[in-house]
Amino acid sequence: MKRYLFPISIALFLLNATITQQSSAQEITATSTPSVEFISVDELKSKLSANAPVTIIDVRASDGYADSSEKIKGAIHIKVRRLRSRLALPPLKDVPRDREVVTYCACPSEESSIEAAKILLMSGFKNVRALKGGWQSWLRANGPVESKPRGM
Secondary structure, eight states: OHHHHHHHHHHHHHHHHHHHHHHHHHHHHHHHSOOOEEEOHHHHHHHHHTTOOEEEEEOOOHHHHHTOSEEETTOEEOOGGGHHHHTTSTTGGGSOTTSEEEEEOOOTTOHHHHHHHHHHHHTTOSEEEEETTHHHHHHHTTOOEEEOOTTO
8 A cells, every 4th residue: 555655646736736736837828818808890880980099900910901992091011920019110119108009800700900909009009999890891981992002
């Protein structure tokens, strides 16, 4: 019996350490990932009509962006995978961290705009929301659009 006590004690110790480590990792992930709020199409349209200071970031994937000749009026197009590296470059480096920022995409459930909003929030931006319904909802609501720059 004594010869089994030591190996069992070691196994229990290792099991406890593994469970504690997994629990800590889950807690860190849960607390370090910010939640993203949404802005409605109507609210964003009102802000644009009132010339409110808002930065709009178009994070549509390359194919979705290329298939369209337009974007939301005043929007900056940046691919989600390049967003972190573009934060230190114009025009994003010049956006005040407390300014309202809206992200949008053409995904069915706003996945890319949510991911972009999380990146911005974790990078120090204070007021970031994803456009509910994305590009398709904006078009259905006749939100203001503009032609994309040539070559984009």
